[in-house]
Amino acid sequence: MSDQIVTLENATRSFPVFEGKRIYALRGIDLEVRRNEFLTLLGPSGCGKTTLLQAVSGFIDLEQGRILIEGKDITDVPPHRRPVNTVFQNYALFPHMSVGENTGYALEIAGTPVAERRKRVAEALEMVGLKDMENRRPRQLSGGQQQRVALARAIIARPKLLLLDEPLSALDKNLREAMRIELKTLQSELGISFVFVTHDQEEALTMSDRVAVLNAGQIQQIGTPRAVYDAPATTFVATFVGASNLFEGRREGERVVTPDGIAIRSRSPAANDAAVTALIRPEQFSLTAANDEPSLEIEVDQVVFVGSAFELLGRTAGGRKLTALIPASARGQVGAIEASRRATLYYDPASVHLIAPTEAAQ
Amino acid sequence: MRIARTIGRGTLALYTALFFGFIYLPLALIVVYSFNANPINMMTWSGFTTDWYLQVLGFKTKISENALYLESTDQLLAALRNSLIIAASTTVIATVLGTALAIAIYRYYFFGKSFYRVLLFAPMLMPDIVLGIALLIFFVGVGAHLGLMTIIIGQCTFLISYVFIVVSARLAGMDRTLENASADLGANQWVTFRKVVLPQLMPGVLGGALLAFIISMDDLVITYFISGVDVTTLPIFIFSMLRRGIKPEINAIAVMMLAFSFVVASLGLYFRSRQK
Amino acid sequence: MSARSRHRLELGILLTPATLFLIAFFVVPLGIMVVMSFLMPGLYGGAEWEFYPHNFGRILGFADPMFEEFDPVYLAIFWRSVRIAALTVLCTFLVCYPAAFQVARLPDRWKNFCLFLIALPFFTSLIVRLFVWVLLLRQTGLINEVLLDLHLIDRPLDMIYTDGAIIVGMVYIYVPFMFLPIYASVEKLDWALVRASQDLGAGPIRTFLRVIFPLTLPGVIGGAIIVFIPALGNFVVPEVLGGAKVLMLGNLIEQQFLSARNWPFGSALAMLVMAAMLVALLIYVLTEGRRGSDPALSL
Numbered sequence: 063m064s065d066q067i068v069t070l071e072n073a074t075r076s077f078p079v080f081e082g083k084r085i086y087a088l089r090g091i092d093l094e095v096r097r098n099e100f101l102t103l104l105g106p107s108g109c110g111k112t113t114l115l116q117a118v119s120g121f122i123d124l125e126q127g128r129i130l131i132e133g134k135d136i137t138d139v140p141p142h143r144r145p146v147n148t149v150f151q152n153y154a155l156f157p158h159m160s161v162g163e164n165t166g167y168a169l170e171i172a173g174t175p176v177a178e179r180r181k182r183v184a185e186a187l188e189m190v191g192l193k194d195m196e197n198r199r200p201r202q203l204s205g206g207q208q209q210r211v212a213l214a215r216a217i218i219a220r221p222k223l224l225l226l227d228e229p230l231s232a233l234d235k236n237l238r239e240a241m242r243i244e245l246k247t248l249q250s251e252l253g254i255s256f257v258f259v260t261h262d263q264e265e266a267l268t269m270s271d272r273v274a275v276l277n278a279g280q281i282q283q284i285g286t287p288r289a290v291y292d293a294p295a296t297t298f299v300a301t302f303v304g305a306s307n308l309f310e311g312r313r314e315g316e317r318v319v320t321p322d323g324i325a326i327r328s329r330s331p332a333a334n335d336a337a338v339t340a341l342i343r344p345e346q347f348s349l350t351a352a353n354d355e356p357s358l359e360i361e362v363d364q365v366v367f368v369g370s371a372f373e374l375l376g377r378t379a380g381g382r383k384l385t386a387l388i389p390a391s392a393r394g395q396v397g398a399i400e401a402s403r404r405a406t407l408y409y410d411p412a413s414v415h416l417i418a419p420t421e422a423a424q
Numbered sequence: 425m426r427i428a429r430t431i432g433r434g435t436l437a438l439y440t441a442l443f444f445g446f447i448y449l450p451l452a453l454i455v456v457y458s459f460n461a462n463p464i465n466m467m468t469w470s471g472f473t474t475d476w477y478l479q480v481l482g483f484k485t486k487i488s489e490n491a492l493y494l495e496s497t498d499q500l501l502a503a504l505r506n507s508l509i510i511a512a513s514t515t516v517i518a519t520v521l522g523t524a525l526a527i528a529i530y531r532y533y534f535f536g537k538s539f540y541r542v543l544l545f546a547p548m549l550m551p552d553i554v555l556g557i558a559l560l561i562f563f564v565g566v567g568a569h570l571g572l573m574t575i576i577i578g579q580c581t582f583l584i585s586y587v588f589i590v591v592s593a594r595l596a597g598m599d600r601t602l603e604n605a606s607a608d609l610g611a612n613q614w615v616t617f618r619k620v621v622l623p624q625l626m627p628g629v630l631g632g633a634l635l636a637f638i639i640s641m642d643d644l645v646i647t648y649f650i651s652g653v654d655v656t657t658l659p660i661f662i663f664s665m666l667r668r669g670i671k672p673e674i675n676a677i678a679v680m681m682l683a684f685s686f687v688v689a690s691l692g693l694y695f696r697s698r699q700k
Numbered sequence: 701m702s703a704r705s706r707h708r709l710e711l712g713i714l715l716t717p718a719t720l721f722l723i724a725f726f727v728v729p730l731g732i733m734v735v736m737s738f739l740m741p742g743l744y745g746g747a748e749w750e751f752y753p754h755n756f757g758r759i760l761g762f763a764d765p766m767f768e769e770f771d772p773v774y775l776a777i778f779w780r781s782v783r784i785a786a787l788t789v790l791c792t793f794l795v796c797y798p799a800a801f802q803v804a805r806l807p808d809r810w811k812n813f814c815l816f817l818i819a820l821p822f823f824t825s826l827i828v829r830l831f832v833w834v835l836l837l838r839q840t841g842l843i844n845e846v847l848l849d850l851h852l853i854d855r856p857l858d859m860i861y862t863d864g865a866i867i868v869g870m871v872y873i874y875v876p877f878m879f880l881p882i883y884a885s886v887e888k889l890d891w892a893l894v895r896a897s898q899d900l901g902a903g904p905i906r907t908f909l910r911v912i913f914p915l916t917l918p919g920v921i922g923g924a925i926i927v928f929i930p931a932l933g934n935f936v937v938p939e940v941l942g943g944a945k946v947l948m949l950g951n952l953i954e955q956q957f958l959s960a961r962n963w964p965f966g967s968a969l970a971m972l973v974m975a976a977m978l979v980a981l982l983i984y985v986l987t988e989g990r991r992g993s994d995p996a997l998s999l
Binding site: 429432436437439440443444446447448450451453454457465466467468521522524525527528532534540543544546547549550551552553554555557558559560561562565577578580581584588635638639641642643644645649658659662663666667670674675678681682685686688689690692693697 | 707710711713714715717718719721722725726727728729730732733736795796798799801802803812814816817818819820821823824825826827828829831832833834835836838840841842845872875904926929930932933934935936939940950953954957958963966967970973974977981
């Protein structure tokens with residue numbers, strides 16, 4: 063059996079904006095969703111992630127390209143015939159039906175006999191933590207409960223793929239975090255592939271087996287959360303996922319030299335004299351040197367206390383802005399820095415990632 | 425599969441076009457056939473003429489010399505005059521009273537507000553005929569002579585409601601924060617009303633008034649019962665002519681009424697929905 | 701003057717004239733009509749001040765037993781009126797729903813234009829809109845003319861002066877009444893629900909029956925009521941398009957007041973129409989309460 067559930071080939075879709083101009087929501091996207099994986103589409107508003115989702119569920123047609131489910135071309139198949147179900151952003155629960163009727167809707171349409179339908183509805187509701195709520199009406203439920211009904215409704219028909227369109231964005235922080243764990247658990251229990259859309263990178267990192275970062279209709283990078291975080295393929299990914307300090311320049315020996323004279327040492331491979339961008343995440347800086355690490359001197363503009371750490375915002379001699387994240391355990395040293403308004407930031411060259419030029423131009 | 429969807433959508437669009445055709449085609453037809461020169465078979469086309477219009481307006485034409493259909497243009501003109509007088513009067517009364525009511529309900533809180541809403545929606549919901557005969561009984565009972573005055577009063581009962589509903593809707597859609605801003609900048613209630621609320625309200629009121637005017641001119645049922653024997657309005661005139669037989673002149677009069685209604689109603693609808 | 705009493709004065713000025721007017725010329729006349737329906741008809745018109753239940757009795761067929769025998773003719777007229785009004789509602793609904801549905805999904809500019817087109821005929825005279833159908837449906841009317849010219853029929857069809865003609869005329873007149881509430885209902889529809897239904901496997905037809913139509917039902921019911929009530933009491937359409945053959949409640953009432961001069965009986969018949977109106981309103985209020993949405997009535 064193939065390992066891929068859904069494959070998109072060269073998916074392209076544009077929309078007219080005005081005066082004959084078109085905006086490309088999807089530009090030739092190739093994507094594979096694997097069996098039993100939790101894949102997140104991450105990107106800013108307008109990057110095309112929702113369009114991609116709607117293309118897979120069938121509500122948007124592709125101008126070019128195909129969509130395959132388990133090898134079968136479903137590009138021209140209407141949404142109601144695709145084995146894909148969606149959890150909508152505003153839940154879209156039918157207000158004129160009860161929770162039970164909402165949940166069992168897909169089975170009702172498929173002609174499942176009433177007794178079996180009732181059983182499976184009860185099971186689905188229990189699975190999402192809403193036992194015995196069949197007779198309630200959607201308007202009697204809280205936001206979190208409504209979302210669970212939407213979930214139950216979408217999984218009951220055992221689709222090949224479940225699409226979730228920013229399902230947690232309307233929930234408050236605590237509920238959101240609880241739901242993240244629940245969704246992840248649900249996904250592994252059910253064994254259905256989830257494609258999850260969000261603009262929240264923390265969600266993407268905590269929940270996913272793989273993350274696809276999108277921008278302007280293209281996939282910039284797709285990989286495990288760690289790969290995307292530690293080794294971003296483009297500067298866009300570097301800045302969108304996590305905070306970053308970027309140094310664009312040329313490779314000279316073991317260093318990357320920027321136009322304003324800063325030299326960053328890096329052990330990552332790159333051709334000599336190639337144009338590259340070095341990435342140092344704020345948390346990679348330390349105030350103490352560990353055997354002969356290189357450093358950067360900065361003038362500190364602001365020290366922000368964020369509870370578990372300190373954010374140091376400062377500038378190099380050449381005026382380049384840097385951010386460092388120092389754990390709260392180093393509060394003594396931070397105190398001294400606050401007084402002197404100067405800091406020396408040490409970093410480990412082995413963990414300085416280099417971003418290759420062609421993508422770095424994004 | 426995509427073809428099926430397109431066919432489905434196309435059918436709906438086609439149906440909608442036919443729907444509007446159903447509404448407007450008959451009207452277009454009577455306009456066309458009002459120029460039909462055939463005096464006997466009105467719907468058999470035998471040439472173009474404006475004679476029916478001319479005759480209705482009182483000019484002698486070839487056709488009218490052969491027949492004495494129209495008793496006299498005087499009757500028609502009298503009906504028209506009555507309709508206009510009634511419409512003008514009812515419009516003024518209903519607009520003033522209806523607007524005052526709308527403003528009162530909008531601004532002030534008082535006991536029995538919901539009673540008022542019911543009272544004001546009732547004339548619109550009431551079937552014309554019930555209202556008509558109730559007014560007839562009333563007027564005869566108090567000994568009033570059935571004529572222009574009774575018609576004006578009778579029509580006002582539902583026109584006040586109409587204006588009220590239109591102006592209320594307009595008030596409800598207004599931005600209350602503008603009034604607050606005006607007060608904040610030092611204007612008292614009356615000045616705020618005059619300089620902020622009223623100008624915004626005016627297009628709605630004007631539109632409502634125009635529409636009330638045309639509703640009054642077009643009213644048949646209620647006017648029918650309370651007009652007595654002396655007074656005829658234009659719709660009643662046409663109605664009586666219809667009872668006696670169909671003539672091409674009726675067509676001409678009807679088309680003129682139609683054109684007039686369309687023009688005034690278009691203006692009214694335009695003003696009513698205009699954002700100042 | 702204090703602000704409070706100034707407010708009261710302003711409120712009074714705004715409220716009083718219209719209130720007095722409506723009470724005097726709306727509430728009172730209706731009240732008199734209600735009272736009159738219980739009075740005995742006078743010999744030469746008008747009414748005697750005496751309680752007389754036989755007006756209502758006569759509707760049911762039991763007029764004053766001293767003078768008349770059981771005659772359910774009025775009941776028959778009532779049922780015919782109900783039947784024709786109901787058919788009118790049904791036909792108006794079938795005609796309007798698809799178009800209202802389509803218009804609600806158009807881009808804004810087209811939407812407003814279409815609404816304008818729908819509202820416009822409402823502001824023309826009833827009699828003009830009926831006259832049109834007289835010209836179309838008569839023996840020498842346009843439809844027969846065209847059919848004869850095309851040799852599709854040999855003799856003119858009998859279209860006017862039938863129940864069907866009355867229904868066509870009423871449908872034509874009441875289309876704006878049905879269209880707008882349905883349109884408002886469709887416009888408020890959350891299209892995500894339609895997508896959700898399709899996502900879960902329901903094709904267009906199932907989605908319409910199970911999701912779209914139930915959610916637009918309040919608009920349909922609202923429209924049905926504001927068509928049914930005037931259709932029931934209509935006398936102009938039966939007279940113009942029905943001729944002397946088809947007698948409806950409205951014609952009956954008109955007769956009582958202008959020819960037969962039996963005002964109490966006429967009032968009783970009018971009460972019947974009012975009763976039907978109240979029942980219809982009750983139905984509306986009950987269904988609205990359950991579904992919690994409100995079709996816009998904004999002519």
